[in-house]
Amino acid sequence: MDSQFLMEIMEINEKLAEAQGETAMKEMESVVRAKQKELTDNVSRAFERDDFEKAKELLTKMRYLSNVEEKIKLKKIPL
Numbered sequence: 428m429d430s431q432f433l434m435e436i437m438e439i440n441e442k443l444a445e446a447q448g449e450t451a452m453k454e455m456e457s458v459v460r461a462k463q464k465e466l467t468d469n470v471s472r473a474f475e476r477d478d479f480e481k482a483k484e485l486l487t488k489m490r491y492l493s494n495v496e497e498k499i500k501l502k503k504i505p506l
Contacts, residue, residue: 443499452503463493470485
């Protein structure tokens, strides 16, 4: 896992922790979905090229973003 991606995930998590209000949450959700879409496209291309190591790396990144998406959903649910 490259350190730049991990730093990006940390920054997203920090912003999420600070996010207040529906607008901020929607913005975070939009950013994460755009990144997921980009990774999905890249995974498809990796499989088309039979580059399974790259696909594995991208799927791992997608898992990190999926965890962030779950945190967003939980934060949107009022307690």
